[in-house]
Amino acid sequence: MREIVTLQIGGAGNAIGDAFWHVISHEHGVDYASGRFGGTSQLQLERINVFFNATASKRFYARTILIDTEASTVQRLSSSSQLYRPENFVAGTESAGNNFARGYHTDGAAILDQVLDNTRREVESVDSLQGFQLLHSIGGGTGSGLTSLIMEALVQEYPDNLLSNYVTIPSPNMSQVVVEPYNALLSIPALVNNSHLTFCLDNEALFQICNRNLKIQMSGHEHINHIVALTMSGITTCLRFPGQLNAGLRKIYVNMVPFPRLHFLIPGFAPLVTCKQQQFSKGTVAELVQQIFSSNNLLCAIDLRKGKLLTAAGIFRGRMSPREVDQLMTGVRNKNINNFVDWIPNNIKTAICDIPPRGLKMSATFIGNTTAIQTLLQRLLDGSTAMMRRKAHLHWYTGEGMEECEFTDAQEELHNIIEDYRGSGDSCEGGGGGGGSGGGGGNDNDSMDEAAANGPQCTYCAE
Template identity: 85%
Template sequence: MREILTLQIGGAGNAIGDAFWHLISHEHGVDYGSGRFDGTSPLQLDRISVFFNATVSKRFYARTIIIDTEASTIQRLSSSSHLYRPENFVAGSESSGNNYARGYHTDGAEILDQVLESTRREVESLDSLQGFQLLHSIGGGTGSGLTSLIMEALVEQYPDNLLCNYVTIPSPNLSQVIVEPYNALLSIPALVNNSHLTFCLDNEALFQICNRNLKIPMSGYEHINHIVALTMSGLTTCLRFPGQLNAGLRKIYVNMVPFPHLHFLIPGFAPLGSCKEQQFSKGTVAELVQQIFSSNNLLCAIDLRKGKLLTAAGIFRGRMSPREVDQLMTGVRNKNLNNFVDWIPNNIKTAICDIPPRGLKMSATFIGNTTAIQTLFKRLLDLSSIMLRRKAHLHWYTGEGMEEHEFIAAQEELLAIIDEYRASGRDDGDTRDSGKRDSDDEISSRTGPKCQYCTN
C-alpha cells in the first residue's frame, strides 16, 4: 500500500492535525481515544494503512510526527488520545517566539536531528512511501522557520517522494502577531522550491465562512480547524477509499500542476451552510457543483472570476451518477470558457467515492490551480514591504543571525512566482519570461525608501 507520513509542525499545525486525525479515525472506525477498531464495514480497513499503522495488539496509531519547539502542545495531545505514538513526539525546550529566524537558525535547528530520526524510523517501517504531508502555519516562528528547515532536509534525504503542504496563511484583519508578514514572506522560497503540492488555507476566508456561511459566533479556532479537517478529509478520500481517479499523490500532482513552481492550490468544500440553510437545500449534485465553484466556499479569500483556472478537480462523496457528475463539471467549463486557460486541454477532472462523510449524504471537495492566487501573494508582499521599508522589528531577526538581504531575496522569489502565474494566464501559456525578476528600481520601491528621511 502507498503510505503517507504526516508531519504536523507548530501550534497551528498540531491543532489542525489533531482535528484531521479525530475526523478520519471515525471514518475508518478507529476509536480516537483508545486506537481500537470498532467499525462496521470492511471498506474502513481496506486502505487504512495509508494513514495508520497497526500494532501487534491490533491497535491503530496515526502515522504522524508531532513537532513543536515548546512542550505544551505535545503534552496536551499526549494526554488527549492513545492514537499518537509516544516516540513520535518531538519538542524543544523553548518557544520560537513567533520568529522565523529562531525556528530556522536556533531553536528549530536544535531539534532537527530528532525530527529526522523519527522520520527515518517511520519511513523504514513502510512498504512503499508515496510522500509526506506537512501541516503548518507560515505566520508563526515554528511553522515557518522550522518547517522550511525540515523541508530542505526531506528533499535532500528523500528526493523521490512528494511533499504536500497544508499551509495556514495569516490574515491582516485577524492577525495576533505583528511580525506575521515577515514570517510568511521568508517561508515562500522553501514552499516554491521544495514543495510539490501546496494547499493554501487562508485565515481570512475561514473566518468569513464561519461568520457568513455557518452563522457561528467565533470564540476560538475549533470551528475553523473542523472546516479544514473536513476539507482535508475530502482531499484525501481517494487515497483512503476506492475511487475512480487520483488514487495517489503523484496522480494529483500530474493532473493539477502544469509547471513545477505553479503548485499553489486553492481548496474548497461543499456543503458549507447553517442548519437553517440546509433545510432549504435541494441536496443534488448540481447544487454541489455550483457551490464548489463559488468563492464563498473556497478556503482562500480570492475571487475565481479575477483570474483563469489552469486546472480544477472535484472530489465527490456519496451515492451519485458518474455520468451526471462528468456532465455537470464539463458544463461548468463550457459555460465559462473565458475563466479557463485554453492551452491546457481537458483541464477539469472528477473523482467519485461512494462513501459519504459523517453526517452528510453527499459532499464535494474542490481543488483549483488559478492565476487569481496572485491577489494572495500580493497581499503578503505588500504587508511585508510596508514593514521592511521602515525596517520595523527587523532587529529581532538580525539578532538571530539573519541579514537584510535574505528578506530582499524572499521578496524577489515572491515577485517571480507572481510573474509566473500572470504569464500562465496568457492564451499561449508561454512562461519563458515568467521567472524574470523585477528591475532593481521596482524592487527598491517596494522594499525601502530611496531617502533615509522618507517615511512613505
C-alpha cells in the same frame, strides 16, 4: 500499500492535525480515544494503512510526528488520545517566539535531528512510501522557520518522494502578531522550491466562512480547524478509499500542476451549512457543483473570476450518478470557457467515492490551480514591503543570525512566482488573461459564480 507520513508542526499545525485525525479516524471506524477498530465495513480497512499503522495488539495509531518548539501543545495532545505514538512527540524547551529566525537557526535547529530520526523510523516501517504531508502555519516562528528547515532536509534525504503542504496563510485583518508578514515572506522560498503541492488555507476566508456562511460566534479556532479537516478529508478521500482518479499523491500532482513552480492550490468544500440550514438545501449534485465554484466556499479569500483556472478537480462523495457529475462539471467549463486557460485541454477532472463524510449524504471538495492566487501572494508581498521600507522589527531577525539580503531574496522569489502565475494566464492570442475576460464581459457568460447570479444556492449565500 502507498503510505504517507504526516508531520504537524507548530501550534496551528498540531491543532489542524488533531482535527484531521478526529475526522478520518471516525471514517475508518477507529476510536479516537483508544485506537481500537469498531467499524462495520471492510472498505474502512482496505486502505487504512495509508495514514495509520497497526500494532501487534490490533490497535491503530496515526503515522504522524507531532512537532513544536515548546512542549505545551504536544503535551495536551499526548493526554487526549492513544492514537498518537508516544515516541513521535518532539518538543523543544523554548518557544520560537513568532520569529522565523529562531525557528530556522536556533530553537528549531536544536530539535531537527530528533525530528529526522523519528521520521526515518516511520519511513523504514512502511512498504512503499509515496510522500509526506506537512501541516503548518507560515505566520508563526515554528510553522515558518522550522518547517522550512525540515523541508530542506526531507528533500535532501528523500528526493524521490512528494511533499504536500497544508499551509495556513496569515491575514492582516485577523492578525495577532505584528511580524507575521516577515515570517510568511521568509517561508516562500522553501515552499516554492521544495514543496510539490501547497494547499493554501487563508485565515481570512476561514473566518468569513464561520461568520457569513455558518453564522457562528467565534470563541476559538475549533470550527475553523474542523472546516480544514473536512476539506483535507475530501482531498485525501481517493488516497484512503477505492477510487479511479487521484488514487495517489503523484496522480494529484500530475493532474493539478502544469509547471513545477505553479503548485499553489486553492481548496474548497461544499456544503458549508449548519444542520438547520441543511434542512432547506436541495441536496442535489447540481447544487454541490454550483457551490464548489462559488467564492463563498473557497478556503482562500480570492475571486475566481479575477483569474484563469489552469486546472481544477472536483472530488465527490456519496451515492450519485457519475454521468451526471461529468455532465455538470463539463457544463461549468463550457459556460465559463473564458475563465479557463486555452492551452490546457480537458483541464477539469472529477472523482467519485461512494462513502460520504460523517453526517452528510453527499459532499464535494474542490481543488483549483488558478492565476487568481496572485492576489493572495501580492497581499503577502505588500505586507512585508511596507515593513521592510522602514526596516521595522528587522533587528529581531538579524539578532538571531539572519542578514537583510535574505529578506530581499525572498521578496524577489515571491515577486517571481506572482509573475509566473500572471504569465501562465496570458492567452496565446495576445493580451493578459484578466484583460481579455474583462473586455468580453458584456456578452459572454464569464462568471464562475453563475449560481449566485441566479439567486442564492442556500441560506448562507444570500447577501
